[in-house]
Amino acid sequence: MxxxxxxxxxxxxxxxxxxxxxxxxxxxxxxxxxxxxxxxxxxxxxxxxxxxxxxxxxxxxxxxxxxxxxxxxxxxxxxxxxxxxxxxxxxxxxxxxxxxxxxxxxxxxxxxxxxxxxxxxxxxxxxxxxxxxxxxxxxxxxxxxxxxxxxxxxxxxxxxxxxxxxxxxxxxxxxxxxxxxxxxxxxxxxxxxxxxxxxxxxxxxxxxxxxxxxxxxxxxxxxxxxxxxxxRGLVTRIGTGYDVHAFADGDHVWIGGVSIPHGRGVTAHSDGDVGLHALTDALLGALADGDIGSHFPPSDPQWRGASSDRFLAFAAERVAARGGRIDHLDLTIICEAPKVGPHRDAIRARIAAIAGLRLDQVGVKATTSERLGFTGRGEGLAALASASIRLPEPE
Missing domain, CATH: 3.90.550.10 (Spore Coat Polysaccharide Biosynthesis Protein SpsA; Chain A)
Structure with missing residues (x-):
């Protein structure tokens, strides 16, 4: 009904x-x-x-x-x-x-x-x-x-x-x-x-x-x-998230809600945005509310090719529904290419818009792995994220 x-x-x-x-x-x-x-x-x-x-x-x-x-x-x-x-x-x-x-x-x-x-x-x-x-x-x-x-x-x-x-x-x-x-x-x-x-x-x-x-x-x-x-009784919670996607045929990658031109795409069920996936898991972790896979299982065909802003918005809304507030989101992208720096401000602005935050509540960084491991070999890219939120203390 x-x-x-x-x-x-x-x-x-x-x-x-x-x-x-x-x-x-x-x-x-x-x-x-x-x-x-x-x-x-x-x-x-x-x-x-x-x-x-x-x-x-x-x-x-x-x-x-x-x-x-x-x-x-x-x-x-x-x-x-x-x-x-x-x-x-x-x-x-x-x-x-x-x-x-x-x-x-x-x-x-x-x-x-x-x-x-x-x-x-x-x-x-x-x-x-x-x-x-x-x-x-x-x-x-x-x-x-x-x-x-x-x-x-x-x-x-x-x-x-x-x-x-x-x-x-x-x-x-x-x-x-x-x-x-x-x-x-x-x-x-x-x-x-x-x-x-x-x-x-x-x-x-x-x-x-x-x-x-x-x-x-x-x-x-x-x-x-x-x-x-x-x-009274608001408690701070910290959550972390991690995501990785392998490169595949394509001409762009999604990072933090921004489409970045690149010589490769990624293998993924949704749009493969490692940044938004990691941030979603960071918020869900702070809420102790499962992970992105439990809410948006890859076995469900409705999420095939889905825009990942839906996932981050969902997690942010779960914080608000619990009477909480997001204090800060921090994202680190790990890859040899594409270069994230030229797109940093656009990524920060997009994340802030999705989560309903001010720009100063979003941090975005990028680093390489010094050509070590799968990211160093250019086989894919990864993201680390953290989220700090405040929730009402349980009765």
Whole structure:
């Protein structure tokens, strides 16, 4: 079943303070919207990703998503424009998905929940396969009181039957769209989440485990709390990667995402880019998340001749989905020829673009092996890479 992600980012966020809407403010050095998008864009089983934005937020939106890698931006549908309320905005996004021909399940998420984790997205995906409607829920730890109009307590509901709910919420797409259209036609307003519309339309709503870290940014203090959560307990991890390819007939080689003219090509299942392969393994190693072969097996024909920028972008997205950040990538190319030096700046720029980094976060070096070994004999070329990243410390 196809799954789409609908990210609601059309609100003004006035309670959060500041001049810009909260989804475009910086949190831990990144736009809130980009943090919210990251785990959805990193999940291969999610197809179209659509963001609903304010009608006058085009420039803010373009500036924000410029932080994403090329492959991440390529997965985004053109944004849809929201309405006066969240309910209006979700309906607009659902209609845009419908007009694009989508059918299946949809995960609806608020951009203000910027600390959403890959694990929570995974639980939402699992719920979408088992229920027409399901929401992440957390048990309440505080006692809840119901008040009258004068502020006096009139009831203490049993806490064991109460939960707070979060996003992403998972729904059968056509059923959620029909519920929204019915509410619009009936002029029923004021729904603050989509599960309430499904309840109103007579559908059962299941729950799955929420995440206490999935904070909603509403007030100025929430940004301070989120910054503390991002900054506390980040651990540095280092990964290394190595790749080698033998020369074969051809007229160019790919190194670091750049095609370099040469009298030989390489033997490879994909495009044979030793630099990007080594960097991919370095990031996956830092994540303790297997290696390039486990994610893109050479036995799978879909990767035959594939452009290796897809592999590096995938690894970078896995870092972002874990709430981490890449600090530095360093690459060493080992070969007698071709000469890498004239292409060094282009390679650095290409790697930075693929991984969503600044140029000063990418190092590229080249060396020969003094005519020793297979590289010295001109039989092939090799690459060594290292990656330093920071990840949230496990609970």
């Amino acid at each position: 196809a799954v789409a992600a609908l990210i609601v980012a059309a609100g003004r966020g006035l309670r959060a303070g500041a001049e810009a809407p909260k989804q475009y403010r910086r949190l831990g050095g990144r736009a809130v919207l980009c943090r919210a998008l990251a785990p959805f864009l990193a999940e291969a089983s999610i197809g179209p990703v659509l963001v609903v934005i304010g009608s006058d937020d085009d420039a803010r939106y373009r500036n924000a998503i410029a932080e994403l890698s090329e492959s991440q931006r390529a997965r985004l549908l053109p944004p849809s424009y929201g309405g006066e309320t969240r309910q209006d905005s979700v309906r607009a996004g659902l209609r845009a998905l419908s007009e694009a021909g989508f059918s299946g399940a949809v995960l609806v998420h608020d951009a203000a929940r910027a600390l959403v984790s890959a694990d929570l997205v995974g639980r939402a995906l699992a719920a979408s396969r088992n229920s027409r409607a399901a929401v992440p829920a957390l048990a309440l730890t505080d006692t809840v009181k119901r008040l009258d109009s004068a502020g006096r307590i009139v009831e203490t509901p049993p806490r064991d039957r109460l939960v707070s709910v979060q996003t992403p919420q998972a729904f059968a797409f056509e059923i959620l769209l029909a519920a929204h259209e019915a509410a619009f036609s009936a002029e029923v307003r004021g729904f603050t989440d989509d599960s309430a519309i499904m309840e109103w339309a007579g559908h059962e709503v299941a729950t799955f485990a929420g995440d206490p870290m999935n904070l909603k940014l509403t007030h100025p203090d929430d940004f301070s709390a989120a910054e503390q959560r991002l900054g």
